[in-house]
Amino acid sequence: MAQIDVKSGETLARIKKNINAAYMYFKPNYDRFHHFRKFVFDTSLSQNDRNILIGLKKPIIEFN
Numbered sequence: 001m002a003q004i005d006v007k008s009g010e011t012l013a014r015i016k017k018n019i020n021a022a023y024m025y026f027k028p029n030y031d032r033f034h035h036f037r038k039f040v041f042d043t044s045l046s047q048n049d050r051n052i053l054i055g056l057k058k059p060i061i062e063f064n
Contacts, residue, residue: 053060
């Protein structure tokens with residue numbers, strides 16, 4: 001029974017290592033995606049503008 005636990009621990013360590021390696025391999029892609037997402041969806045409305053639109057019951061719509 002102890003042999004099964006050791007094997008499970010080794011398998012878990014191997015899986016964690018593979019997941020970490022895959023994440024680090026694609027990290028530049030993740031970072032680039034988040035950077036462009038923030039660039040594209042950056043808002044031009046201030047919080048005051050948003051509050052005014054909410055008070056007027058108007059939709060908060062923005063266009064590029």
